[in-house]
Amino acid sequence: MSESVVDLLLxxxxxxxxxxxxxxxxxxxxxxxxxxxxxxxKLLARKAEIVAFxxxxxxxxxxxxxxxxxxxxxxxADLYRPKREGVVVQEPLPVVWCHERYRRAxxxxxxxxxxxxxQPWLRELLRNGYVVGVVDVRGGGASEGTRPVEFxxxxxRDAHTVTExxxxxxxxxxxxxxxxxxxxGISQLLAAGTAPPHLAAIVPQMAMFDLYAFxxxxxxxxxxxxxxxxxxxxxxxxEAGAAHSKDADVAGVVAGHRLNARVFEQAATLRFRDSTDxxxxxxxxxxxxxxxxxxxxxxxxVPVCHLTGWYDIWVRDTTLWYRNLANPQxxxxxPWSHNKWSDExxxxxxxxxxxxxxxxxxxxxxxERPVRYFTMSAPPGTEWRTASxxxxxxxxxxxxxxxxxxxGTVPSANDGLLLADDGTGPGPADGADAYEVDYSAxxxxxxxxxxxxxxxxxYDLTANDRKALTYTSPVLTEDLEVTGHPLVHLWVTxxxxxxxxxxxxxxxxxxxxxxxxxxxxxxxxxxxLDTPLHDAMGLPYHPGxxxxxxxxxxxxxxxVADMHPTSNVFAAGRRLRxxxxxxxxxxxxxxxxxxxxxxxxxxxxxxxxxxxLPTAPQV
Numbered sequence: 001m002s003e004s005v006v007d008l009l010l011x012x013x014x015x016x017x018x019x020x021x022x023x024x025x026x027x028x029x030x031x032x033x034x035x036x037x038x039x040x041x042k043l044l045a046r047k048a049e050i051v052a053f054x055x056x057x058x059x060x061x062x063x064x065x066x067x068x069x070x071x072x073x074x075x076x077a078d079l080y081r082p083k084r085e086g087v088v089v090q091e092p093l094p095v096v097w098c099h100e101r102y103r104r105a106x107x108x109x110x111x112x113x114x115x116x117x118x119q120p121w122l123r124e125l126l127r128n129g130y131v132v133g134v135v136d137v138r139g140g141g142a143s144e145g146t147r148p149v150e151f152x153x154x155x156x157r158d159a160h161t162v163t164e165x166x167x168x169x170x171x172x173x174x175x176x177x178x179x180x181x182x183x184x185g186i187s188q189l190l191a192a193g194t195a196p197p198h199l200a201a202i203v204p205q206m207a208m209f210d211l212y213a214f215x216x217x218x219x220x221x222x223x224x225x226x227x228x229x230x231x232x233x234x235x236x237x238x239e240a241g242a243a244h245s246k247d248a249d250v251a252g253v254v255a256g257h258r259l260n261a262r263v264f265e266q267a268a269t270l271r272f273r274d275s276t277d278x279x280x281x282x283x284x285x286x287x288x289x290x291x292x293x294x295x296x297x298x299x300x301x302v303p304v305c306h307l308t309g310w311y312d313i314w315v316r317d318t319t320l321w322y323r324n325l326a327n328p329q330x331x332x333x334x335p336w337s338h339n340k341w342s343d344e345x346x347x348x349x350x351x352x353x354x355x356x357x358x359x360x361x362x363x364x365x366x367x368e369r370p371v372r373y374f375t376m377s378a379p380p381g382t383e384w385r386t387a388s389x390x391x392x393x394x395x396x397x398x399x400x401x402x403x404x405x406x407x408g409t410v411p412s413a414n415d416g417l418l419l420a421d422d423g424t425g426p427g428p429a430d431g432a433d434a435y436e437v438d439y440s441a442x443x444x445x446x447x448x449x450x451x452x453x454x455x456x457x458x459y460d461l462t463a464n465d466r467k468a469l470t471y472t473s474p475v476l477t478e479d480l481e482v483t484g485h486p487l488v489h490l491w492v493t494x495x496x497x498x499x500x501x502x503x504x505x506x507x508x509x510x511x512x513x514x515x516x517x518x519x520x521x522x523x524x525x526x527x528x529l530d531t532p533l534h535d536a537m538g539l540p541y542h543p544g545x546x547x548x549x550x551x552x553x554x555x556x557x558x559x560v561a562d563m564h565p566t567s568n569v570f571a572a573g574r575r576l577r578x579x580x581x582x583x584x585x586x587x588x589x590x591x592x593x594x595x596x597x598x599x600x601x602x603x604x605x606x607x608x609x610x611x612x613l614p615t616a617p618q619v
Contacts, residue, residue: 005053006117008046010109019043019050026051060126061088062114064105064245067135067165069158076142076245077135077162078104078114081171082126089129092173094200094358095166096125096350097133098180099159099187103141103236104134105243112243121347122179128351130358131171135162137187139260140237142244144253147237147260148280150183151190151211151288159191167198174198175358179350181205181307182338182452186290189321192304193296201357203350205307206338209317212273212285212544218561219526219544220500223268223589225313228453230263273544291534294324303328305353307346309336310376313452316485316564319390323535328366331390333373333567335383337448337457375483377569391484391537391565395614400576402471402603402610403428409472409512409575410465416603418471418578421610430604433469435582437499437597441467442585443516448564449587459516461506461579468579469601472508480570484614485539486563488520490580491607496597497551498525500582500590505563505611508575517568520561521588525549527559556602569618578611 003011012019017030026047028035035043043050060080067075081088098104098115105114115134116122125132138158139147159178167174176198178188185207192202208214215222236242237257244250266277266284273285286292297304304327308318315333322331332349334341355361369386376383387393403417414433421427441464444450451457488503505518528548532541539562542548570576580601583590603609 005046005050006113008050009053010111010113013111014109020054058086059083059123060116060132064243066245066247067162069138069161073138073145074143075135075138075158075162076104076248077133080116080126080132082129082131090171092171093129093131094175094177094354095131095133095169095172096177096179096354096358097135097162097166098178098184099137099155099162099191100134100180101137101140101183101187101233103242104136106241107243108241121343121350124347124351125354128355130354133162133166136242139257140233142242142248142253144256146256149261149266149277149282149284149288150263151186151290153288155187156190156194156293159187160194160196163191163196163199173358175200177201177203177354177358179203179205182207189290189297189304190293192300192302192327193293195296195300195302199300199302201303201305201353203305203307203353204321205346206309206312206314207306207318207321208290208314209320210291211289214314214317215267216271216544218520218522218542219549220521220523221268221271221589222449222587223264224587225449225452226267227264228450228455230265230267232453233263234260272546272549274546291320291324294534298324298326301327303353303357305330305332305349307332307334307349309334309338309341310374310566310568311335311337311448311451311457313338313448316562319537319565320534322371322390323537329370330365331371331373335374335376338452339454340451340457373483373567375481375567375569377571378481385567391614392616395484395616397612398615399610399612400473400578401428401608402433402578402601404431404433404603405472407472407474409508410470410514410577412465412468412470412579414469416469416471418473418576418611420473427605428603428608430606432493432600432602435469435580435599435601437582437593437599438467439583439590439592439596440585441502441581441583443504443519443587445586447587461504461514461516462512464504464581465506465514465577465579468581470580471578473576476570476572476574476576478572479618480576481568481616481618482517482570482613483567483616485537485565486518486520486614487539487612488561488563488578489608489610489612490522490559491556491602491609492524492552492559492599493554493556493602494524494552494597494599495595496593498523499552499597499599500524500588501559502581502584502588503561503563504579505566506577506579507568507570508577510573514577514579518563518566520563521584522559522561524552524557524559527557529560556600556607558607
């Protein structure tokens with residue numbers, strides 16, 4: 001991958017070389033001998049790209065201010081007011097802003113890396129007549145204060161104050177929106193729950209719904225994410241690098257940040273949904289759970305455009321937000337992971353939403369069907385679909401049962417068969433597949449979970465399948481579209497009273513390589529089901545409370561779990577595969593028990609282990 005213009009300019013600045021554009025020409029000022037023939041050749045080769053970038057850099061005026069909260073804490077904010085022909089626009093404009101957890105701006109190689117550099121799609125907002133604001137959260141970046149827990153209610157109250165401050169500025173129309181992904185996506189929803197009078201629209205991109213279900217899905221601790229994310233925010237909060245305003249007490253700001261709660265240590269002790277944090281005396285999964293704000297967010301009436309991707313860590317969460325809010329809404333799901341998405345698509349969706357709700361433009365966004373989603377591997381030109389509801393009303397469940405093998409497709413622990421229950425052939429015979437737990441099984445260090453903290457996204461499940469129980473279909477004779485929430489039923493026993501079960505939905509190509517589509521996880525002792533306080537779309541809800549946990553008995557019991565939603569065409573000539581392991585070494589905490597447990601997955605009429613796929617007719 002070639003060096004970005006931002007990285008190139010920052011490296012030149014570190015060498016004392018200044019570049020600027022003048023009437024379409026590239027000019028520079030540099031120490032004697034700094035511009036070598038090789039560097040001159042590089043600059044000439046990238047002249048057009050650099051000139052265009054520098055012209056864009058003059059798109060807005062950036063100013064840094066400090067906004068005072070109701071308790072006197074001051075938050076650092078960058079404000080970008082668009083320019084026209086080099087002059088700042090004077091008439092009032094609508095404002096969109098981000099409540100930033102990961103530094104609104106930082107010093108890099110002698111320069112300042114801003115939000116416009118890291119997310120260039122924001123320039124489209126400036127070009128289209130919006131003021132853009134980025135504000136460091138309390139206890140983070142260059143803002144004052146301390147964080148006793150992530151998503152503390154005070155943070156939402158801060159967002160209320162910031163929104164109203166922005167609305168009062170002379171360069172603001174009083175119509176304010178919010179943007180931001182991940183933490184900042186959640187912050188938007190929680191801000192809406194405080195009902196700021198001037199908050200006119202939000203676009204939460206990839207936002208968590210249920211804190212417990214994310215950190216401990218099915219009772220299994222995602223320790224790798226919690227540890228790495230916790231270390232990242234600790235470093236950002238306490239180490240040098242955040243860009244401060246001129247009047248900042250830098251030492252005092254950092255001293256306050258050092259008192260922030262340690263994320264991993266806090267999360268590691270909270271084993272159940274009703275666990276209490278000893279340091280604060282609160283029950284975090286209830287006290288700071290985004291889903292707990294549902295009623296307040298709905299009551300606010302703030303219009304919400306949800307953005308997510310099929311490989312995002314919070315795609316399931318986003319569909320739950322959509323199903324549970326009464327606000328004017330739109331749901332967009334692309335072929336993206338948490339940190340890999342399309343700038344063009346993201347800019348388009350933001351602008352359409354803001355233009356309608358902040359500028360009153362009749363652009364038809366509310367006349368369309370509210371769900372827009374991308375179907376992976378669909379015929380070219382048909383990938384983007386729309387629906388009136390989620391899940392789409394035209395999908396139908398289709399059951400695939402586990403059968404005895406072999407299929408000859410993989411040297412796994414059993415090489416079992418996966419067959420559709422179409423009522424035309426014999427069902428699976430009674431039996432069970434034994435599996436000695438392999439604690440080296442892993443989906444790798446570039447999974448959807450590690451991508452959530454920036455480690456990259458890339459899967460190859462072929463090696464993991466060899467360490468698993470597998471159930472593989474015959475070669476598909478026609479395309480099979482799966483759109484919605486797959487559901488897995490496992491009937492299990494074990495030589496140990498507990499165990500973790502990781503289940504993967506895969507597509508096996510013509511070469512025999514396995515490709516990740518989705519997954520589910522459930523700890524056997526957390527198999528109990530209950531009725532949630534929200535609309536769970538009929539999916540299984542595991543309460544995760546201390547009194548709901550039960551060890552495995554001697555006879556087979558059923559574990560039920562939903563996989564993350566997907567929309568994928570399994571192509572004719574390929575195969576479906578379900579693989580089951582009892583460990584995902586690099587992504588989840590699994591205790592290594594001694595002696596190594598032997599589990600059995602039972603199948604047949606009495607114990608029908610199966611996967612239920614939401615299938616759709618081909619377009």
